[in-house]
Amino acid sequence: MKVLYGASPEDVKGYDTERLRSAFLIADLFAADAVNFSYTHVDRLILGGAMPVEKSLTFGSGAEIGTPYLLSAREMGIANLGGKGTVTIDGKAFTLQKRDILYVGRGAKEITVASASAEAPARFYMNSVPAGADFPHRLIAKAEAKPLDLGEARRSNKRRLAMYIHPEVAPSCLLLMGITDLAEGSVWNTMPPHVHERRMEAYCYFDMADTDRVIHLMGKPEETRHLLIANGDAVLSPAWSIHMGAGTGPYAFVWGMTGENQEYNDVAPVALAELK
Structure with missing residues (x-):
């Protein structure tokens, strides 16, 4: 398990590109027949990626985090970003189509992931956070997510945000998770920019597309930085940082959040004129 320690905004002022990427970017999440986890000290979020191709993959030990099982005191969201697959939790199987998300409650012991086809493997993206309450496992299909239409075509930021793990759809302890899609011709996400302390x-x-990139902006509003993001990359956004970006071609993203509350609108907007 890779460990990321985060950074203060004062430290980030002196980071070069390589150090910024090593602190906040998680690349190569999806390797064939492997499970990759990164543990971040930013609210103790664990990010994971698994792409079973020729065989199923099983995980669940908590040895690396000092607990009997990975989810002894945690909950998890698993989003399928690839072909049809299955997630089996302690013997109970759930079938996930692309863009379905599975909520896994605290206390799960053994998780096995598999793809229906090696030619179109599933790509399971995972967010896990500490949990202080028990909620049942639940599969949230794409059609069950709550959509919110945001932005304007004339400002190139028209998009649809879909809430999956959210109090209005599927309750959890502290994890929020969903998927945002940009409308055709729009490139900007998360507008207006904001922070949520x-x-x-x-x-x-x-x-x-493999040739496209998203220019992801982060940092304090008065001193921004940027990361170039490829397909399948994940990026951390601490509470003090803005998070917004623009793509060179079509893209979507999974967002996951944790912290003191689950109030989606508990944000502090930042005017574009204030960004530097």
Whole structure:
């Protein structure tokens, strides 16, 4: 398990590109027949990627985090960003189509993921956060998510945000998770930019051409930085950082959040004129 320690905004002022990427970017999440986890000290979020191709993959040990099981005191969201697959939790199987998300409640012991086809493997993206309450496992199909239409075509930021793990759809302890799609011709996400002091966030960009990139902006509003994001990369956004971006072609992203509350609108907007 890779460990990321985060950074203060004062430290980030002196980061070069390589150090900025190593602190906030998680690349190569999806390797064939492997499970990759990154543990971040930013609100103790664990990000994971698994792409079973020729065989199923099983995980669940908590040895690396000092607990009997990975989810002894945690909950998890698993989003399928690839072909049809299954997630089996302690013997109970759930079938996930592309863009379905599975909520896994605290206390799960053994998780096995598999793809229906090696030619179109599933790509399971995972967010796990500490949990202080028990909620049942639940599969949230794409059609069950709550959509919100945001932005304007004339400002190139028209998009549809779909809430999956959210109090209005599927309750959890502290994890929020969903998927945002840009409308055709729009490139900007998360407008207006904002920070949320009481919650951190992580993005995983997907459905991108290999030749395209998203320019992800982060940092304090008065001193921004940028990261170039490829298909399947994930990026951390601490509470003090803005998080917005523009793509060179079509893209979507999974957003996950945790912190003090689950109030989606608990944000502090930042005027574009204030960004530097």
